[in-house]
Amino acid sequence: MSPENRSAKDRILDAANRLFYSEGIRAVSVDAIAAKAGITKKTLYYHFKSKDDLITAYLTSRDQPNLALFRTWFDNAEGKLADKVEAIFSNLSQSARHPKWKGCGFLRTAAELANMPGHPAMKVGAAHKKKFEAWLCEEFQDHETKNPGELARHVVLLMDGAFSTVLVHQDPEYLVSAGRAARAMVAEAS
Structure with missing residues (x-):
């Protein structure tokens, strides 16, 4: 069109x-x-x-495409569960090498709205992060890992920490390192 x-x-x-x-x-x-x-x-x-409604719609429009992309990277990765989780980070690292990459739009918006915790966009961002964590937990449960909920939370923490660190240092290799750490955690729990 x-x-x-x-x-x-x-x-x-x-x-x-x-x-x-x-x-x-x-x-x-x-x-x-x-x-x-x-x-x-x-x-x-x-x-x-209002602009607030537009900000909320902006994040809402990014929710499902981002989640679908993570699932695609996971599903298309070769190897065991740990390899599939690492593939998400590897693909993010490749994305971060693009000159227009600015990090996670959900985290960047949350940082800008940190003093407005009740803003509808904050709720959309929190829901997005929870959906990703819940999806990982389901994958870990399906693969019978130990402590799937805690493992999913640890992977989310690694990812969001890596997003922030890449922005600070302008170095996508932090995503690669975080992916290796996630891989090791998942392998140990499998």
């Missing part, structure tokens, strides 16, 4: 995704999103009653 044939709401959300991810939610104005979407600010507010 050509950009001109997409709905105004889809164009707004696409513009918000690109701008919020690349520049941050506080740095991007509603005017900039409207301009990028090729619509008026009035049209933007017709579809989203």
